[in-house]
Amino acid sequence: MADVISSISKHSISAPKKHFLSDKVEHFTESVIREMTRQAAQHGAVNLAQGFPDFAAPAEVKQAARAAIESDVNQYAITWGAKSLRNAIARQMGAWQGIAVDPEKEITVCCGSTEAMISTLLAVCNAGDEVVIFEPFYENYGPDSVLSGARPRFVKLRPPTTHDGEWTFDEKELRAAFHKHTKAVILNTPNNPTGKVFTRPELELIRDLCVEFDVLAITDEIYEHILYDGTEHISMASLDGMRERTVTINGMSKAYSVTGWRVGWAVGPEKITNAIRKVHDFLTVGAPAPLQEAGVAALNLPAEYYARLAEGYRVRRDHLIPALEAAGFRCYRPQGAYYVMTDISGFGFDDDVSFVKYLVKDVGVAAVPGSSFYRDARDGARQVRFAFCKKLETLDAAAEKLGKLRK
Numbered sequence: 001m002a003d004v005i006s007s008i009s010k011h012s013i014s015a016p017k018k019h020f021l022s023d024k025v026e027h028f029t030e031s032v033i034r035e036m037t038r039q040a041a042q043h044g045a046v047n048l049a050q051g052f053p054d055f056a057a058p059a060e061v062k063q064a065a066r067a068a069i070e071s072d073v074n075q076y077a078i079t080w081g082a083k084s085l086r087n088a089i090a091r092q093m094g095a096w097q098g099i100a101v102d103p104e105k106e107i108t109v110c111c112g113s114t115e116a117m118i119s120t121l122l123a124v125c126n127a128g129d130e131v132v133i134f135e136p137f138y139e140n141y142g143p144d145s146v147l148s149g150a151r152p153r154f155v156k157l158r159p160p161t162t163h164d165g166e167w168t169f170d171e172k173e174l175r176a177a178f179h180k181h182t183k184a185v186i187l188n189t190p191n192n193p194t195g196k197v198f199t200r201p202e203l204e205l206i207r208d209l210c211v212e213f214d215v216l217a218i219t220d221e222i223y224e225h226i227l228y229d230g231t232e233h234i235s236m237a238s239l240d241g242m243r244e245r246t247v248t249i250n251g252m253s254k255a256y257s258v259t260g261w262r263v264g265w266a267v268g269p270e271k272i273t274n275a276i277r278k279v280h281d282f283l284t285v286g287a288p289a290p291l292q293e294a295g296v297a298a299l300n301l302p303a304e305y306y307a308r309l310a311e312g313y314r315v316r317r318d319h320l321i322p323a324l325e326a327a328g329f330r331c332y333r334p335q336g337a338y339y340v341m342t343d344i345s346g347f348g349f350d351d352d353v354s355f356v357k358y359l360v361k362d363v364g365v366a367a368v369p370g371s372s373f374y375r376d377a378r379d380g381a382r383q384v385r386f387a388f389c390k391k392l393e394t395l396d397a398a399a400e401k402l403g404k405l406r407k
């Protein structure tokens with residue numbers, strides 16, 4: 001007995017010799033955006049880093065969630081989503097974008113659009129495939145590509161040179177990114193972090209390349225309803241020739257201010273949907289069942305709800321930008337989504353990370369360093385992103401603190 005115990009303890013104290021981590025995880029870091037939220041809490045700073053609203057979700061939607069729990073919607077929903085929610089998603093895609101969707105065969109409800117994106121990439125990518133990504137990019141797309149075995153090919157979005165200008169890309173650079181190993185292009189419109197809303201001619205250009213090189217478009221349209229200055233959101237799947245080669249990703253987080261509920265979806269042709277459903281099933285089984293029921297109430301909100309939502313964010317945008325400009329930032333005015341990218345050249349810091357550290361610790365405002373949206377940190381070294389999905393009083397508190405920068 002003593003021998004057994006001594007042998008167990010000998011084994012239990014020997015340090016593992018094997019390298020337990022996968023090569024995949026060595027290729028990306030933790031999310032900088034989420035890390036900034038932790039730093040904001042640690043330093044008691046105003047959090048303009050992570051894109052979550054600090055105000056209430058619509059009363060009807062909260063009521064529907066309570067009612068679903070009250071009536072014991074407590075067990076697994078159908079793996080690919082409650083029928084009622086799939087029907088509502090199909091109805092909305094028809095009404096807003098004129099896209100006819102079969103809710104039985106073409107929709108997968110996931111744990112947020114985050115899971116919809118990784119499930120889609122896992123469902124379509126093989127090792128050696130390439131995925132075209134516009135940069136700066138929403139930081140998840142980098143790790144998503146690595147996890148799915150694909151190699152990202154980045155195409156630059158160039159910042160506007162005038163106050164009201166747009167982020168643009170070079171047609172030749174985009175074309176050069178497409179070739180026979182290209183499996184997909186990831187498109188995010190309205191765009192995080194730039195606020196760019198891709199125009200019809202730009203989408204048609206991307207469409208033509210997708211058709212020419214036989215490439216799938218995976219479009220993240222989570223900010224579809226958050227648009228300013230008369231810009232229009234166009235779904236890639238609504239363009240001629242794209243219905244059969246597009247997976248449209250969306251979710252409840254941003255349009256209904258419920259980022260913590262984790263309900264999103266992927267909509268695509270039947271064959272691809274079958275593959276996404278398989279991956280999704282073994283990753284998470286299903287999204288929260290009662291919150292899917294609340295999703296039905298959300299998607300049934302009237303058109304005025306979305307007009308109010310966009311106007312509320314326009315007011316916040318126009319509240320924050322003058323405060324940032326007064327503090328010394330150069331702002332790239334967004335046309336959609338709820339972020340403002342800024343140029344920090346005027347502050348004389350070495351890079352964005354040291355500036356953001358100073359901002360959170362000494363000024364009391366958390367933001368996201370621009371480098372976290374680029375493959376090469378140097379490309380974002382002069383940029384910082386602020387989120388304005390906050391109450392006006394939160395933005396005022398941030399503005400007051402940012403006033404310190406002028407001194």
Ligand SMILES: Cc1ncc(COP(=O)(O)O)c(C=O)c1O
Pocket residue numbers: 051111112113114115138188192220222250251252253259262263264
């Ligand atoms: C472009 C983009 N896609 C997806 C997400 C995450 O969405 P979800 O909460 O549905 O996972 C975000 C969140 O900030 C985002 O900015």
